[in-house]
Amino acid sequence: MTFTSLLFLFLFLPAVLLVNYLLRSVPVWIRQLFLLAVSLLFYAWGDIKYLPVFAMSILLNFCAGQAAVMLRTSGREMAARIALAAAAGLDIAALALFKYSSLDMPLGVSFYTFSLLSYLFDIWQGRTENKGNILTVSLYMVFFPKVISGPVIQYKDFIGQTARPRLTRDNMVSGMHLFLIGLFKKVLLADNLGTSFQSVLDLGKMAGASAWLGMVFYSLQLYFDFSGYSDMAIGLARMLGFQIDRNFHYPYMSKNIADFWRRWHISLGAWFRNYVYIPLGGNRCALPRQIINLAVVWLLTGIWHGNTLNFIAWGIWHGLLVILQKFVIKDRAEAVPGPVRILITDLLAFIGWVFFFSPNLGSALHYFGQMLGRDGLGAANGATWYILRQNILLLAAAVIGSTPLPANLKKLIYKRGGRAMSLCWAIAGALIFILCIANLVGSGYQTFLYFKF
Amino acid sequence: MKKINKSKYMNKLPRAIAWLAGEAVCMILVCMLIFGQFASGRASKTSFEDMKAAVTGAVTLTDTLEGNDQMIRRLYGLNPGDYEGIYLAYPKTNMGADELLLVKMKDSSQRRQVEDAIRQRNAVQKKNFDGYGTNQYSLLTSAVTELRGNYALYLVAEDTAPGKKAFDGKY
Numbered sequence: 001m002t003f004t005s006l007l008f009l010f011l012f013l014p015a016v017l018l019v020n021y022l023l024r025s026v027p028v029w030i031r032q033l034f035l036l037a038v039s040l041l042f043y044a045w046g047d048i049k050y051l052p053v054f055a056m057s058i059l060l061n062f063c064a065g066q067a068a069v070m071l072r073t074s075g076r077e078m079a080a081r082i083a084l085a086a087a088a089g090l091d092i093a094a095l096a097l098f099k100y101s102s103l104d105m106p107l108g109v110s111f112y113t114f115s116l117l118s119y120l121f122d123i124w125q126g127r128t129e130n131k132g133n134i135l136t137v138s139l140y141m142v143f144f145p146k147v148i149s150g151p152v153i154q155y156k157d158f159i160g161q162t163a164r165p166r167l168t169r170d171n172m173v174s175g176m177h178l179f180l181i182g183l184f185k186k187v188l189l190a191d192n193l194g195t196s197f198q199s200v201l202d203l204g205k206m207a208g209a210s211a212w213l214g215m216v217f218y219s220l221q222l223y224f225d226f227s228g229y230s231d232m233a234i235g236l237a238r239m240l241g242f243q244i245d246r247n248f249h250y251p252y253m254s255k256n257i258a259d260f261w262r263r264w265h266i267s268l269g270a271w272f273r274n275y276v277y278i279p280l281g282g283n284r285c286a287l288p289r290q291i292i293n294l295a296v297v298w299l300l301t302g303i304w305h306g307n308t309l310n311f312i313a314w315g316i317w318h319g320l321l322v323i324l325q326k327f328v329i330k331d332r333a334e335a336v337p338g339p340v341r342i343l344i345t346d347l348l349a350f351i352g353w354v355f356f357f358s359p360n361l362g363s364a365l366h367y368f369g370q371m372l373g374r375d376g377l378g379a380a381n382g383a384t385w386y387i388l389r390q391n392i393l394l395l396a397a398a399v400i401g402s403t404p405l406p407a408n409l410k411k412l413i414y415k416r417g418g419r420a421m422s423l424c425w426a427i428a429g430a431l432i433f434i435l436c437i438a439n440l441v442g443s444g445y446q447t448f449l450y451f452k453f
Numbered sequence: 454m455k456k457i458n459k460s461k462y463m464n465k466l467p468r469a470i471a472w473l474a475g476e477a478v479c480m481i482l483v484c485m486l487i488f489g490q491f492a493s494g495r496a497s498k499t500s501f502e503d504m505k506a507a508v509t510g511a512v513t514l515t516d517t518l519e520g521n522d523q524m525i526r527r528l529y530g531l532n533p534g535d536y537e538g539i540y541l542a543y544p545k546t547n548m549g550a551d552e553l554l555l556v557k558m559k560d561s562s563q564r565r566q567v568e569d570a571i572r573q574r575n576a577v578q579k580k581n582f583d584g585y586g587t588n589q590y591s592l593l594t595s596a597v598t599e600l601r602g603n604y605a606l607y608l609v610a611e612d613t614a615p616g617k618k619a620f621d622g623k624y
Contacts (some may be wrong), residue, residue, distance in 0.1 A: 001565075053486045060479035067472035070465045083473055090480055094487060101491075107562050134456055148562075447490050 001045040002148075002184055004440055012042070013236070020240055022132065024167050032135050032162055032385045039144035043107065046148065050106035057094070058141045061087050061116045062134055065123050069131060084124055090118045100307045108148035110304055114271055115141050119155040121275050124411065128156035136162040145236035149229055151247040151267035158242070165241025175238030180429050182231030187222040187436040189398055193221035196391045197357075207382035208373040213387060215371065218357050219350040220398040223252065226265070251349070252402045256333060257321040260349055268304075272297050278309040287327070294323050305356075310364045314355035321348055463533040464588040471542075481605060496603040497624045499569040500531060501538025509542070512616030514551040517542040522621065529554065529570040536563065550578060550589035552596075553616070571598055573605045578609075 001008050001354045016038050023031045026050035044051045064087030071080035082156035095113040098105045119137060122128050132140070141147070199216030200206065237244045261269050271280075302315015302440050332342060354371075358364035374378060388395075400406065414421050496505075512551030533539045540559040544550060554574075556567050575593055577584045582589040599606040600622060608616045617620045 046565055049564075050490070050563075053483060053490070056479055056483045056486060060476060060483055063472045063475035063479055067469050067476055070469035070472060074466045074469055076466075076469075079473075083476060086480065087476060090483065094483070097487065105561055196536070 002315045003229065004183065006437070006440065009437070012038075018240055021167065026166060028163060028165075031165065032139050035144075036135065036139045036142060039139065039142040039147060043142060043147055043259070047107035050109075053094075053106060054142075055078075057112075058089065058117060058138050059134075061119055061141075062137050063087075065120055065137075066131065069123055070110060073451065074378065078223070083211055084120055086391060088117055088120050089299060090315075091120075111150045111152060112141060114149060114152050115155070117275065118152075118271065123230065127154075128159060130156075130159045131160070132159050132162075143237070143242075144426040145233040145240070146244065149226075150234070150265075151230055151233060151244055152271045153244055153267065154271065157245070157318055161242050164244070167241040171238045171241060175235045175240075176302035177235070177429070178238065179232050182228040182233075182235060182431060183436050185228030185231065185401070186229075186431050188432075189394075189401060190221050190225035190228055190438070192216050192394055193217050193224065193398060197221055199387055199390075203379060203383055205375040206370055207375070207377040207379060207381040207384050209375075210387065211367060211370040213384065215354055216247075216395070217391070219252075219346075219353045220395075220402065222353060222356070223248070223402060224398065250402065250404055252346050253404065254341060254345045254349075255338060256325050257318065259323045260345055261318070261322065264349075266303070272301060276300060276397030282331070291323055291327065294326070295319055309361040310355045310358050312358050313361055314352050317352050317355065353431065460478075470493075477534065495552050499604075499623050501516070503608075504620070505538070505540050505555055507619040508555055508606065508608075509617050510539070510551070512553060512610055512618035513612065514542055514553060514610055516545040516549045517518075517551050517553070518545050523536075529574055531556070531567065531570050535559070548586070548588070548589075550582065550592045550609055552607070552609040553610075554605070556605040558603045558605065560603075564605075568598075569607045571605065575609075592622055 001012060019034060020031065033363075040051070040055075043054065064083050068080040068084040071077075071083060091113050095109060098109050099228055119132075119140065123131055136159060139162055140153075140155060143153075143158070146153055152422075153275055194217075195218035197214055200210055200217060203210060206214075227248035230258035234244045234246065245266070247265060248265050249263040249266065251260050277293055277297050280296060281289055281291050282293060285293070294319070298315045298319025299312065300315075301318070302312045307313045336344075350366075354367050355361075356362045358367055410425075417424070470586055475550050500537070520528070520543045524543060525531055525533050525539060525541050528541070528543060531539065533592060537559050538555075540553070540555045542551075544552060544554040552574075554571065556587060558564060558567060575596055575598070579590060579593045582593065592609050592611065595613070597606065597608040599617065604620070606620050610616065
């Protein structure tokens, strides 16, 4: 069951929202228990085989967290550190085992492992006073809007909300709106861009421009797929009374690579910053050490995404770009016009995505060769123009959709149109929903790209 | 010198030890569960082409056609592009029940979808033959459905044993 499955949209979600609403006046622990139960059901539906491992890991980390805090309070600092390190070590070892052995991976293992570690580190470092109880900590780990593919919510940002989820009309409406936007991005944009990308790959041998077109299709597909999923997750959480920060903020409008990483998968960047970069010393140390810290973060980011050399190459690529930006280029590029800087940043990011979609490093290098015309079919040929013609509207919609233009236009129309616009948007929303459902029914099942992490 | 109220802190020690014991038990259980998965759930490194060759070479299907992407979507609702490999042999006519679906999944998140698709296809076919196609119905009842690691096999045939054996051997 995924957010775009009919079972989820027409049965699971309405039932959960209704019961959650009906439980608004009961003691909060009952609502927490209900959300925990449906979250476990959601996870089990996708991967019941690994549910015991997940549940036991939650229990393990909870015990470790409680033990560490109490041992420290009792003056036994070393024992506390050992308790914490043992749990964290097992979490990381399990993640490495699942990612790099022949064992098939539990659903969302990369994301829920980060939640487990966030809990341990936040209560150890005192980033929150709230140690939680088994119910609230479990709910944090398993919360169904984010358990499988994020956003990577930090413990300190979630735990306080479990005591007082805000079920308001505004949250319900804005949550539904965000969910619908995410559904639109995933079903109507990402899935169709995926088909376009596949049509380029199906060429086998291709002209240079076809390969470039494929790279653009994939880059846009990945953005709409992942940001669409994030929007749906954040929208769902909001409908249930929980606030999650945005995970994407128009990354293809970035003016440099550092800016790109403040806009792309924001929650993952924040996790690595708070739990790896800053504990290593961050930028409060000598220059060589700062560079090493950044290199470690980017190597780990690449490894987190995948167990093959192409992902490590992707991490190294972005690490080098960030280091160059931070220590060499700095603000020298300010003189370059903004649109040019945006295009250059996009180009650098898109090149990185070639490592992402390639099954291995060799394939990625082969694809780069095709982008430079190594297949001997010239810069562009009939196939290039055919694919471009077939997808020009989709491409235009995707490019516009990746900018703030639609959101700004909507704000402007609301401002000018007043209350009457609310009804128009409601009708438009319903039409978009119907269109998405028709597309879902017609096209079969398309998985979310980030599920494989 | 300020007296430290040791009793206040020492009271937490027994509880801390209890939590430590819980942590230790959970660690053992997690390790056992993961080890158990290793024994039963490892993903196969066999290439899809090798697996397909082994299974199709071993099994005898009557009056079937190789399914294209459109047919796979129609009969199973699965998008071939989402999988590492997918092969379908489906009945040539409405009177046939012999069928073979072999899927190599990219990750465990696809498992449930494939399992549901196979179950639904089997149910639809049974409904089609219920009441008049006793032989076909019997074949469908004894169909082999194997979901292991990153592979799925669905086989409807007079003799499914060779196909299953080939699948097990190649896995």
